[in-house]
Amino acid sequence: MPNTIHIPTPLRPFTEKKESVEVTGATVGELLADLTKQYEGLRKHLYADDGRLRNFVNVYLNDEDIRYLQKEKTPVKPGDSLSIVPSVAGGAPTAAPPRTDLSAEEIKRYSRHLIMPEVGVDGQKKLKAGSVLCIGAGGLGSPAAMYLAAAGVGRIGIVDFDVVDFSNLQRQLLHGTSSVGRSKLESAKDRLHDLNPHIEIDTYETTVSSDNALDLFKPYDVILDGTDNFPTRYLVNDACVLAGKPNAYGSIFRFEGQASVFATKEGPCYRCLYPEPPPPGLVPSCAEGGVLGVLPGIIGVIQATEAIKLILGIGDPLIGRFLIYDALKMRFRELKLRKDADCPVCGTHPTVTKLIDYEQFCGIRPEPAAAQATGAAVNEWETTSVDLKKRIDAGDDVFILDVREPNEYQICRIPGSVLIPLGELPRRYAELPKDKDIVAHCKMGGRSAKAQEFLQSVGFKRVKNLKGGILDWIDKVDPSQPKY
Amino acid sequence: MGLRLTADVDSAIRAHGVETYPNECCGALIGRDGVATETLALPNMTEEGPRRRFKVRPQDYRAAEGRAAQVGAELLGFYHSHPDHPAKPSQTDLDYAWPFFSYVIVSVREGVSGDMTSWRLRGDRSAFDPESLDS
Numbered sequence: 001m002p003n004t005i006h007i008p009t010p011l012r013p014f015t016e017k018k019e020s021v022e023v024t025g026a027t028v029g030e031l032l033a034d035l036t037k038q039y040e041g042l043r044k045h046l047y048a049d050d051g052r053l054r055n056f057v058n059v060y061l062n063d064e065d066i067r068y069l070q071k072e073k074t075p076v077k078p079g080d081s082l083s084i085v086p087s088v089a090g091g092a093p094t095a096a097p098p099r100t101d102l103s104a105e106e107i108k109r110y111s112r113h114l115i116m117p118e119v120g121v122d123g124q125k126k127l128k129a130g131s132v133l134c135i136g137a138g139g140l141g142s143p144a145a146m147y148l149a150a151a152g153v154g155r156i157g158i159v160d161f162d163v164v165d166f167s168n169l170q171r172q173l174l175h176g177t178s179s180v181g182r183s184k185l186e187s188a189k190d191r192l193h194d195l196n197p198h199i200e201i202d203t204y205e206t207t208v209s210s211d212n213a214l215d216l217f218k219p220y221d222v223i224l225d226g227t228d229n230f231p232t233r234y235l236v237n238d239a240c241v242l243a244g245k246p247n248a249y250g251s252i253f254r255f256e257g258q259a260s261v262f263a264t265k266e267g268p269c270y271r272c273l274y275p276e277p278p279p280p281g282l283v284p285s286c287a288e289g290g291v292l293g294v295l296p297g298i299i300g301v302i303q304a305t306e307a308i309k310l311i312l313g314i315g316d317p318l319i320g321r322f323l324i325y326d327a328l329k330m331r332f333r334e335l336k337l338r339k340d341a342d343c344p345v346c347g348t349h350p351t352v353t354k355l356i357d358y359e360q361f362c363g364i365r366p367e368p369a370a371a372q373a374t375g376a377a378v379n380e381w382e383t384t385s386v387d388l389k390k391r392i393d394a395g396d397d398v399f400i401l402d403v404r405e406p407n408e409y410q411i412c413r414i415p416g417s418v419l420i421p422l423g424e425l426p427r428r429y430a431e432l433p434k435d436k437d438i439v440a441h442c443k444m445g446g447r448s449a450k451a452q453e454f455l456q457s458v459g460f461k462r463v464k465n466l467k468g469g470i471l472d473w474i475d476k477v478d479p480s481q482p483k484y
Numbered sequence: 485m486g487l488r489l490t491a492d493v494d495s496a497i498r499a500h501g502v503e504t505y506p507n508e509c510c511g512a513l514i515g516r517d518g519v520a521t522e523t524l525a526l527p528n529m530t531e532e533g534p535r536r537r538f539k540v541r542p543q544d545y546r547a548a549e550g551r552a553a554q555v556g557a558e559l560l561g562f563y564h565s566h567p568d569h570p571a572k573p574s575q576t577d578l579d580y581a582w583p584f585f586s587y588v589i590v591s592v593r594e595g596v597s598g599d600m601t602s603w604r605l606r607g608d609r610s611a612f613d614p615e616s617l618d619s
Contacts, residue, residue: 008545010559011583045609056580060542087545087580088540090580091577092535
């Protein structure tokens with residue numbers, strides 16, 4: 001006794017308008033084979049070139065989807081009926097124009113991806129159609145952008161406004177010695193295009209700001225946060241939440257790194273973890289505290305891995321998980337994060353619905369514009385390198401207090417200065433003269449500002465902070481000394 | 485070949501696209517002899533994010549065929565919206581296309597419906613061809 005197959009409307013022109021066709025066979029596969037034998041025109045609509053049923057062709061045995069039975073090997077009994085039910089699907093273009101074909105050269109280049117079923121040709125095309133915006137082309141942005149480019153992510157944007165400095169080369173592998181003094185964007189673009197000429201690199205010579213963040217993020221699938229300061233970190237987080245873009249997050253300091261994926265629809269954001277920024281100056285930057293050069297290599301590559309997984313839609317992304325890496329102990333730890341229903345940005349009743357002033361949010365007051373332009377001291381408890389030099393040359397008896405660490409003192413120093421690291425100041429301040437003008441300095445002016453405040457609080461009235469630290473001194477007064 | 489929409493059908497498609505904006509809407513077109521006289525709005529069941537994708541479940545497809553049979557008409561095709569994108573079929577539309585159906589696409593920009601076009605799959609599945617759309 002033959003079985004019947006119900007034919008859906010769009011395939012009836014191939015079956016002489018019949019709504020059902022009689023077929024014979026012992027399995028679902030055999031019935032379908034008999035059908036396409038009778039009506040050859042159906043074949044290309046039911047089967048892909050590789051001979052598999054197309055994924056938008058649903059086949060029901062009686063009322064059950066054969067995907068949940070034994071697929072095409074499902075046995076059939078006399079009287080069973082089969083239905084072909086179309087999945088109707090589609091959607092707007094993800095990128096215009098779609099660039100979904102891989103050239104012969106690209107197939108060769110990506111062959112180690114293509115032979116893995118989790119990536120394959122379809123996955124590689126997703127990468128090609130995918131896009132990532134790297135905030136910063138520094139320690140984290142370097143390895144991340146390089147691996148994203150090599151992996152074939154079709155569009156990589158980079159936001160940076162810096163020039164390459166010798167002190168970058170210890171960890172920022174995008175840039176080489178010959179690029180010192182060049183813009184980081186140009187250097188990055190050359191390096192990435194050399195790695196992979198098949199991709200597009202967009203460069204944005206600007207800082208990310210509340211005015212431009214949403215526009216900058218718009219064309220990209222994933223945002224990769226490689227910033228080194230709190231205002232930008234909060235800005236990137238909030239903009240990701242508002243724009244609905246996942247944030248492949250990483251940060252580094254000294255020997256420790258952190259990574260997570262924030263701002264996905266279902267997962268937490270950076271503010272769920274840290275609702276408020278730390279007080280300004282409490283957490284030192286890498287420029288102040290240092291960073292092991294290989295550390296951003298690990299963390300940046302974790303960020304790139306997560307970005308690639310998000311584009312491919314495979315694996316378990318670092319959503320709701322906070323990864324902490326300790327390079328000295330060589331240990332990874334993982335903290336569970338929950339989306340905070342009271343989060344001011346991604347919670348159920350958000351209070352932050354547009355981007356705010358993040359410098360102010362993080363307690364950083366911008367310098368008056370006039371002082372920025374002239375480099376002059378902005379207040380009575382500050383002095384400048386040039387003024388300090390004048391006083392030394394004039395024979396004034398100024399006590400120069402260096403509050404850096406001994407290893408920094410080894411690199412460069414202001415002649416005649418006395419070293420008392422900031423941490424030792426509370427028990428050693430008695431060594432300082434109360435009857436002299438004191439100028440405190442560090443590398444860039446952050447730690448010495450704290451020293452100045454502390455000394456004032458214990459009764460020193462004549463302490464000034466050297467604006468811009470020893471780096472400014474070397475720039476303006478003594479270029480013979482090395483900068484770090 | 486071409487497709488004609490009654491005024492009600494035209495406005496129903498636009499209203500549905502505006503209602504679901506910024507997500508995509510989808511629905512069935514029912515009628516006969518190249519004239520769509522009725523729409524059946526369907527839920528968008530995509531798992532890939534409704535801003536750029538739509539998917540009609542098999543049971544909804546069956547409901548659409550059932551409705552067409554009930555009113556003595558045919559299932560002529562499906563419509564969907566492209567939020568903030570032109571009314572042109574995407575690669576995904578082509579990958580999932582069925583022969584002989586009319587695929588109507590309405591562009592909805594910033595919540596306002598704009599161009600509406602209709603497309604048919606070429607016999608060798610290589611591309612969509614535009615068909616005339618009157619309303």
